Amino acid sequence: MRLDDLDPSSNAQDLGRGGGGGGGGLGGLLGLLPLLMGRKLGCGTIVIIAIIGFFIFSGGGGLGLSGGDGPGRPATGGSAETYDTQAELFSGRVLASTEQTWAQLLPGYKPAKLYFYDQNNQSGCGAAQAAMGPFYCPTDQGIYLDTSFFNQMEQQMGAGGDFAQAYVIAHEVGHHIQKLTGIADDVRQRQARVSQEEGNQLQVRMELQADCYAGVWAGQNRDRLEPGDVEEGMTAAHAIGDDTLMREAGKRPVESMFTHGTSEQRMRWLQRGMQSGDPKQCDTFAAQSL
Ligand SMILES: [Zn+2]
DSSP states (O other): OOOTTSOOOTTEEEOOSOOSOOOSTHHHHGGGHHHHOOSOOTHHHHHHHHHHHHHTOOSOEESSSOOOOOOOOOOOOOBSOSOOSHHHHHHHHHHHHHHHHHHHHSTTOOOOEEEEOOTTEEETTEEEOGGGOOEEETTTTEEEEOTHHHHHHHHHHSOOSHHHHHHHHHHHHHHHHHHHHTHHHHHHHHHHHSOHHHHHHHHHHHHHHHHHHHHHHHHHTGGGOOTTHHHHHHHHHHHTOHHHHHHHTTOOOOGGGOSSOOHHHHHHHHHHHHHHOOGGGGOTTTOSOO
């Protein structure tokens, strides 16, 4: 994707290396890891964390690889050098582009913050563990990103390329849109009144809508797409489908535990957003079939 003419967003902050802290939130749950872990390491580790996410799901807006959304201290810290790697610079440009696009689509749009984090940083949603994968925290309206996740996507999930990375960020921005429109709060309230299984079904619709919004951003910036970008997006959407992640973890996919949608659904909604460039096409809550 061609974004080099854009200045990176001024809404990013590097949280630097976290000192101490940790422990709470998901961090504590990582102790369960050996119990749940099969023979697989590496990608399996992420996948297991995703599975843990299914169990402790509480409505957070991760990409499919995180489940944390507990109480925690607000993010603090930061360093003067916001963009100190190419991956961070690219992420900042993606964010800047999403800001331009959504300012046009959503009057009064207020941008999300992008926090580059490392192990042991805190977020408004609890410990931001590097292994958790990127996530959106509604409490502080921040997107938390450890760019080493991009390497994991490429090397362990076969989902490389700059557009795969852009999709990850645009998906989290999609959750920010849901926060701004009130959909996120509405869903959270409905989830509190229904069973875990119905709550998961609502979450799937949330996640697929975020995928669709990511597609809308791409569709609105069609002129910046390069050959191969659409395929990179589709490959990434496939790689982080619930059924694929569970299979990769050596588990039989169980639909009632899905929180992000199948690979096929994620690809379909990303594509729907891309082709239309229209957020109105992203009403996953009204859709009869996903
Ligand atoms: Zn998500």
